[in-house]
Every structure is written in C-alpha cells, then in structure tokens.
Amino acid sequence: MLRHITQGLALGAVLALTAMAPAQAKTIKVAIGHQSMCTDTYTAGIVIKELKLLEKYLPKDGKYKDVDYDISWADYSSGGPITNQMMANKLNIGVMGDYPLIVNGAKFQATDSLRTYYVAGTGYNLKGSGNAIVVPVKSDLYKIGDLEGKAVSTPVGSAAWGMLLKAAQDNNIKFQLKNQSPAVGAANIAAGKIDAHSDFCPWSEIMEFRGTGRKIYDGSEAGVPYLHGVVVRKDLADDYPEVVQAFIKAVYAAGKWIKEDPMRATDLMEKWTGVEKEVLFIYFSEGGHLTLDPTIKPKWTEALKFDHTVLVKEKAIPPLDFDDWIDEKYIKAAYKDMGVDYEADKAAIVDPKVANAGLPNQIWHARDGIKEFKTLPEFLTAVAKFRATGAKINSTYVYDVETGLKLFGKTAFWVVTPKGEFSTFLRRGEAEKFAASSGGKVIDFDEAIAMKSS
Amino acid sequence: MTAAVLQSPRLHRIREAVAARPRLWLAVTLGFPVVYYLGMFAALLIRFQALPNYTETFDWFGNVAEIIRSTPDWSDIWPIIGQEWLFEVGRMNYDYGAGISEWSLYINPTKFGLILILGALTATVVNLMLARRAACSTSRLNGGAAAGGLGAALVGMTNVTLAWVVCCATPSWVVGLAILGLGVSTSLWLEQFGWWIEYAGFGLLLASLYVLSGEPKGPDGTPAATAGGHDDHHIPNTAMGASR
CATH class of the missing domain: 3.30.450.410 (Beta-Lactamase)
Incomplete structure (x- = not known):
C-alpha cells in the first residue's frame, strides 16, 4: 500500500514538474542540398542562400510563433549525393536536374516508409538547351554524324548523358561512350584528349567562353525539355507545409531578383560560385537559355516520364508513381499567398525561337x-x-x-x-x-x- | 538442432584449426581490412596519378541516431545506415567553381564490418588448409582454396567504397570496376546484381569451409577412418602443423 502511495506521489511530482517547465522553443531543421556548379539550380540554391530569401519568407506566426529555424546549406557537384543525404535526413530539401530528380523520387518510393515530393521547378529550356556536345575548338568535327566511331565522354546518369543517348538514337550513330566528370571532360577537351564531351549547364559554355571547346550539338536538337526542380522529404512537407511554401516563395523571389537586373545578378553569382559572369549571362539574361519559372507544367511531367524510361532501360532504376510524387499543392498555396496567378504562369511556355x-x-x-x-x-x-x-x-x-x-x-x-x-x-x-x-x-x-x- | 550443429564434426574441426593457430587467425582477420583499404587507396593513386588533397570525418553515430529517429520503418533504417560514411579521403578539383571532388575513398562502418567478417572467414579457410594438409587430398585442398579465393574476391569486389565523379559521384561498388577500366555502362548494369554476387561470394566461402572440414577420404572414396585410415580428430598436433 505504502509503495503504491509513494509511486503515485512520484508520478504526480514528475507530471507537475513537466507541466511547470517553461515551454521549450521548437527547432525546425531546414537543410538544403544544392549545386553551385549547375546554373539551372541557382534560384533554389545559391541565390536564396546568399540573399537570405528563405529567412525572409519562413512563417513566424501562428503555430510557428515560438519556432527556431535551423537552416543549413550543402553544396554538391551532382544530384546523386543529395538524394543519399536526403534519405539519411541530413537534408530535407534537394535541388537537382531532371534525371537525378527521377532517381530521387524512385529511390524514395522503393522504401517502405519514406517519400519525397516534387514541389516546384526552378527553370527550364523548352527544347533542351543547356545540355550540349562539345568538341575541341580546333577539331574537324562539326556535326553529330561526325562522331561515328569516335570517343565521346559524358557524366553517366546526368541529363547530358540522357541527351547523348537520344542524340545517338535519333541520328543512328555509334560511338565509344566514356564516363567522365564535367571538370575532367572540360580539361580533356582543352587538351584535345577526347573527340567530344557531352555535358550539362554551364559546362559547354564555360568551354566555349574559355576558347577551348566548340558546340556541335545543342540539347535543343533532341527536343526534350531540360528542367530542374525541388524535391522535399514527405515528413517536412506533411508536418510543416508552410515551410515548403516559404521555400517556393523564395525560389520565385530569386527568379524575380535575377530578372530585375541580370548583370548585377551574374556579377554576384560569379563571386558566389566561381563561374564566369559572362557564362552565367548567357543563361540568366533576357533571351538566355534558362526560363526562370517554378511552375510544374504537364509538358514537364511528360518529359520526366520519358527520362524515367531511359533510366529504367539503362540503369534499372525502380518504378516511379508520378501522381504520388508530383505535388502541386505547395506551389499553388505559395502563389496564392503572393497574389500571383499560378495557372497563368503554368500555361505560359517560352520557346526561344519565338521569344x-x-x-x-x-x-x-x-x-x-x-x-x-x-x-x-x-x-x-x-x-x-x-x-x-x-x-x-x-x-x-x-x-x-x-x-x-x-x-x-x-x-x-x-x-x-x-x-x-x-x-x-x-x-x-x-x-x-x-x-x-x-x-x-x-x-x-x-x-x-x-x-x-x- | 542448434546443439547438433555446434557438435558436428565439421564445426569441431574448424574450431580446432582456428585454435591451433590463434595468432595467425587474428592476424589475417585484422590484417585483411587493412590490406583491403590500402589496396583500394593504392589503386586510386596509380589510376589517377595524383595524391589526395582533402579528408573529411563524419559524425557517424550522430547520423545513425538521426536516421533511426526520422525513419519510420526498420526495414528502411538498415539499408540507409548501411550507406553512412565515417571518413573520406580524396582529391578535389578547384579548376572550376568552388571545387569538385574528383575521386575519393571512404570508410563505411557497415562495409568495414562486412570486410572484417570476410577477413575472419578467409583466416578460417587459411587455418583449415594449413591444419588439414595431411588429412585432405590435393584436389580437395585445391578446390577449397579456389572456392575460398573466388568467394573472397566476389565479396571484396562488392564492398568497394570508392566514389568517382565520373559516375555522377555515385558511391557504389561498381565504381571500383569502372576505375579499373570496365566499361561504365557495363559496370552500372552489373550494379543490380550486387547482392547476388555478394551472397555468391559468402556462399563460396562457406562451401570452402565445408569442403575443407569434411572427413578425410580414403583412396576408394570411403571415409578414411572406416577405411583403415585415421580420423583427423585424432591426428597428433604435429600432423595438424600446429607446433610449427
């Protein structure tokens, strides 16, 4: 009996102390993986980070009144490691190109309990520009057909690799495919050690600007849109949808900031990333390769589905349920908050030939x-x-x-x-x-x- | 059932063989991972003709705790933990932008554990071969050695922990094959069979132990003990080679 009374008193004391303890401020972790050597990700990466746009848009009232945000940024040279870090919950937001995005969605869906959502784009090129095949500047190769039997390198698994496979199929040519990183590929082009190198943005333009390489094939010839986007872990999106909306507002604001003054933007982005401003200008200026637009268009879903078939065939990646993965509710809510017409932006598609x-x-x-x-x-x-x-x-x-x-x-x-x-x-x-x-x-x-x- | 297995003559012979040369067994078990990782490191230096210029240590325990906390299903937790790194050494290329890690060798504690198990199995095979030289026929010794060697090679191959930005920085065992010159497409295609190759490797190692620990056979194929030979349970230590 005495033991029961003692236990009851102890339990009561613990409960009372718990109730009396001052409310601890909750900390929400927002850890973003981005790529400072991939121009098309800048509006969801380096620009938001450096201008502190996320801090500006994160909710601070209502259920977020006493919340502390733990914001961190991690820079990667490709999308693959971002996905791995997201699986381990070291990152909960990732920014990457179309092929790595698909791998991200498929890898998460292959688990029993984890998922990501594709919540927004960053930018696109309708025809696929951004990826390109480059030859040494003094090469006597001038068109894709000239690559028959030659040695062509590319970062396998990247969007540029996907484009290269399609280009080979479309033009019925065969070449020796070599796996090579952007930096090594660019160095080999400069030294004339490889016949051609296929890469993603902005590597082709870096080679052209430095006078070492010349484009012989532009991604636009493959005719498949080239796009980048934002994936978010389901637990962050489900628990704190307003945080995801804040991130999308920051993406939108970053794009607006670039469009306002591309010269100022590229000048600063050069300082932040080390990529020459003249190269960045060809992407971010009016008429540039990149259309800054976070909306998720039906055409993008079609392009991603096509990319998935390539990845299934070449890399045996798991299936991907696009309906479960692509979720527009966050971007729609963000646009509504900002007073921007989402459907109008979604319907607009920029074709460089016309625009x-x-x-x-x-x-x-x-x-x-x-x-x-x-x-x-x-x-x-x-x-x-x-x-x-x-x-x-x-x-x-x-x-x-x-x-x-x-x-x-x-x-x-x-x-x-x-x-x-x-x-x-x-x-x-x-x-x-x-x-x-x-x-x-x-x-x-x-x-x-x-x-x-x- | 378990007791029967533990008391089986084969297991008894294996235990005896290990006990006969405990220092050798320990040296091979612990030396195997050291040689394995040094070998990978040397392969990188030879392949890329460059020294590493960065190292990084990761909070493995903290990361594992976070994975357990944030992953609802245990079936997902293990494979994710299995990809966590403890240490990385590699070469960063600073010619473009903020730098790109060209290649790296990393220590993954899960894989390290598997390599340690591989080392222990290899050490057991080695001890058994030394212990049973007199009791086993040449063909059995050669067969056991071949199976053990091939098994160790397969397990070793599927636990390579190298990253190469060329493979879109995909840390996977096939990166090792790509670095060694196998076509990238072929390497990536092989990736899907990793588990099967690893299982086959462990299977071969276990088969090697099974063969080497079997009863000695007489010339007519009957067990040596019943054919007038001797059971190696009773072979004096000198015949086992223990005192050498």
Missing part, C-alpha cells in the same frame, strides 16, 4: 556594361570600334537563326550575303546551307568584324 526573335545583340563592355544593337552590322561596327580603341570587351552575344538560342559572338558561325547582310548560326552545317541558298559565305567572328572596321 528571342528581334532581341538586340549585345556587347558587354568591361567598363560601361551591356550595350545593345538592333542589327548585326551595327553590332559588328561597334565591336570593331571598341577593338580599335583598345576597349576591353568582356563578351558579346548574338542569336542563332535556326533555334533562337543566345550564342557567344565569337563562337557563332557567321554568314555574309552578297548584299552585306549578316546572319549567325550555332552549327556550321546550317550556316553553310544558308550561305549556299543566299549566295553568301561562311566566315568567323574576326572576319565579320574586319568587314566592318574601316
């Missing part, structure tokens, strides 16, 4: 910034003038006649017609075809400038 028609050609003057020129003769005259005065030009940008893609002026194939009109092309074959039909000739950038210098 970039008529955009001015640009010269990035080292001191005066971006200067725009409506026509190519005006543009070439200005470049010639700058060169004559010894002015430093960071980079120049023109557009491909065939695809509307933004190109470096120095890597474009130029065609001049007998009337003195100029056109610019991504690939030599199309430039030659146009030259033949117009009675013109294919020239390089320096020759084009020379024709306008007097």
Whole structure:
C-alpha cells in the first residue's frame, strides 16, 4: 500500500514538474542540398542562400510563433549525393536536374516508409538547351554524324548523358561512350584528349567562353525539355507545409531578383560560385537559355516520364508513381499567398525561337556594361570600334537563326550575303546551307568584324 | 538442432584449426581490412596519378541516431545506415567553381564490418588448409582454396567504397570496376546484381569451409577412418602443423 502511495506521489511530482517547465522553443531543421556548379539550380540554391530569401519568407506566426529555424546549406557537384543525404535526413530539401530528380523520387518510393515530393521547378529550356556536345575548338568535327566511331565522354546518369543517348538514337550513330566528370571532360577537351564531351549547364559554355571547346550539338536538337526542380522529404512537407511554401516563395523571389537586373545578378553569382559572369549571362539574361519559372507544367511531367524510361532501360532504376510524387499543392498555396496567378504562369511556355526573335545583340563592355544593337552590322561596327580603341570587351552575344538560342559572338558561325547582310548560326552545317541558298559565305567572328572596321 | 550443429564434426574441426593457430587467425582477420583499404587507396593513386588533397570525418553515430529517429520503418533504417560514411579521403578539383571532388575513398562502418567478417572467414579457410594438409587430398585442398579465393574476391569486389565523379559521384561498388577500366555502362548494369554476387561470394566461402572440414577420404572414396585410415580428430598436433 505504502509503495503504491509513494509511486503515485512520484508520478504526480514528475507530471507537475513537466507541466511547470517553461515551454521549450521548437527547432525546425531546414537543410538544403544544392549545386553551385549547375546554373539551372541557382534560384533554389545559391541565390536564396546568399540573399537570405528563405529567412525572409519562413512563417513566424501562428503555430510557428515560438519556432527556431535551423537552416543549413550543402553544396554538391551532382544530384546523386543529395538524394543519399536526403534519405539519411541530413537534408530535407534537394535541388537537382531532371534525371537525378527521377532517381530521387524512385529511390524514395522503393522504401517502405519514406517519400519525397516534387514541389516546384526552378527553370527550364523548352527544347533542351543547356545540355550540349562539345568538341575541341580546333577539331574537324562539326556535326553529330561526325562522331561515328569516335570517343565521346559524358557524366553517366546526368541529363547530358540522357541527351547523348537520344542524340545517338535519333541520328543512328555509334560511338565509344566514356564516363567522365564535367571538370575532367572540360580539361580533356582543352587538351584535345577526347573527340567530344557531352555535358550539362554551364559546362559547354564555360568551354566555349574559355576558347577551348566548340558546340556541335545543342540539347535543343533532341527536343526534350531540360528542367530542374525541388524535391522535399514527405515528413517536412506533411508536418510543416508552410515551410515548403516559404521555400517556393523564395525560389520565385530569386527568379524575380535575377530578372530585375541580370548583370548585377551574374556579377554576384560569379563571386558566389566561381563561374564566369559572362557564362552565367548567357543563361540568366533576357533571351538566355534558362526560363526562370517554378511552375510544374504537364509538358514537364511528360518529359520526366520519358527520362524515367531511359533510366529504367539503362540503369534499372525502380518504378516511379508520378501522381504520388508530383505535388502541386505547395506551389499553388505559395502563389496564392503572393497574389500571383499560378495557372497563368503554368500555361505560359517560352520557346526561344519565338521569344528571342528581334532581341538586340549585345556587347558587354568591361567598363560601361551591356550595350545593345538592333542589327548585326551595327553590332559588328561597334565591336570593331571598341577593338580599335583598345576597349576591353568582356563578351558579346548574338542569336542563332535556326533555334533562337543566345550564342557567344565569337563562337557563332557567321554568314555574309552578297548584299552585306549578316546572319549567325550555332552549327556550321546550317550556316553553310544558308550561305549556299543566299549566295553568301561562311566566315568567323574576326572576319565579320574586319568587314566592318574601316 | 542448434546443439547438433555446434557438435558436428565439421564445426569441431574448424574450431580446432582456428585454435591451433590463434595468432595467425587474428592476424589475417585484422590484417585483411587493412590490406583491403590500402589496396583500394593504392589503386586510386596509380589510376589517377595524383595524391589526395582533402579528408573529411563524419559524425557517424550522430547520423545513425538521426536516421533511426526520422525513419519510420526498420526495414528502411538498415539499408540507409548501411550507406553512412565515417571518413573520406580524396582529391578535389578547384579548376572550376568552388571545387569538385574528383575521386575519393571512404570508410563505411557497415562495409568495414562486412570486410572484417570476410577477413575472419578467409583466416578460417587459411587455418583449415594449413591444419588439414595431411588429412585432405590435393584436389580437395585445391578446390577449397579456389572456392575460398573466388568467394573472397566476389565479396571484396562488392564492398568497394570508392566514389568517382565520373559516375555522377555515385558511391557504389561498381565504381571500383569502372576505375579499373570496365566499361561504365557495363559496370552500372552489373550494379543490380550486387547482392547476388555478394551472397555468391559468402556462399563460396562457406562451401570452402565445408569442403575443407569434411572427413578425410580414403583412396576408394570411403571415409578414411572406416577405411583403415585415421580420423583427423585424432591426428597428433604435429600432423595438424600446429607446433610449427
């Protein structure tokens, strides 16, 4: 009897002490895995991190009134390790490209109790630009067909690898496939040690900008959209949906910040990531390869389903229930909170061929910034003038006649017609075809400038 | 049933063989992981002709605690813990951006445990072979050695802990094959058979123990003890080679 009384008193005391203890502030962990060497992830990664946009949008009232946020960022060179870290709950938000996203969803669905949701995109290129095949700048290979029997490297499992497989199928060619990392692939291209290298954004442009590589195939030729997105662990999304919405608001705000002033943005992003601002500009400026848009479009789901079939065939990854994995409710709620029309943004799709028609050609003057020129003769005259005065030009940008893609002026194939009109092309074959039909000739950038210098 | 297994003559012979050379058994068991990881490290240095330039230590215990706390189902917990790293050494390429880990060797405690078990099994095979040289026929010794060697190779191969950014930084046993020159597509295709290859490896090791611990056979195929030979239970220590 005495023992029961003692036990009862002890239990009562514990309960009373528990009730009297001051409420401990709850800590919510938000751990994000991003990729500072993959441009298309920046609006859900480095920009949010550096501008502290997540802190700005995280909820601080209602059930979050006494909450502390433990925000951490981890930088990776590819999506695979982000998925592994998410499985171990060291990360609960991951940002990655289309192929790694699918692996993420499929690996989680292969478990009994864990899931991720694909909650938002970061950006896209409708036709697949961003991935490309590059050859050494002095190579005599100019088109995909020239790769027959050659050695081509790529990071296997990446979006660029998927594009390479499709390009080989579409063009019925066979080559020796070698697995190679972006950095080593770029170094091999610079040293002429490999016939071609296929890679994702922004590696092709880094090679072009550094003058070591030349694109012979752009992802847009494969015709499969190239996109990146955000995956979130189910437990975070279920327990704290407002936190996921806050992250999506931050993604939206990051995109808006870049669009407001691409030069300022690329200048800062160069400092944050080490990727040259002139390379970043080809992605993030008006008419750039990347359309910043977090909405999840039906076309993206189709593209991801196609990518999944490639991965199942080549890497035997598990099945993926897209209906369970893709969840738009968080982004819809975020847009509603921000007063932005989600359905309107979702319906809008940017095709570079249409959207970039008529955009001015640009010269990035080292001191005066971006200067725009409506026509190519005006543009070439200005470049010639700058060169004559010894002015430093960071980079120049023109557009491909065939695809509307933004190109470096120095890597474009130029065609001049007998009337003195100029056109610019991504690939030599199309430039030659146009030259033949117009009675013109294919020239390089320096020759084009020379024709306008007097 | 368990008692019967524990008292089986084969197990008795295995225990005897281990007990006959305990220091050798311990040296092979503990030395195996050391040689294994040093071998992987040397392979990286030779393959890439470069020294590592970074190391990283991970809070393995903390990470395991977090996995247990945040994973609802135990069936998911084990495989996830199985992927946790304790230590990493590798080479970072700083030519582009903030740097990319080109290749690395990592210590995964789960895999380390498996390699330790592999070391113990290999040590047992070695001890048994030494102990039963006199009792087993040459073909049985050779067969046991071949099965044990192949089994150890298969288990060792499927527990390689190398990462190579070329394989999209996928830490998987097939990365080792890719580094050694096997085609990447073939390596990645093989990945799905990892478990089966590992099971086969352990199966071969156990088969090796079974063969080597069997009753000695006389020339006519009958057990040596009943054919007028001697049962190796009763072989003096010198015949077992223990005192050498």
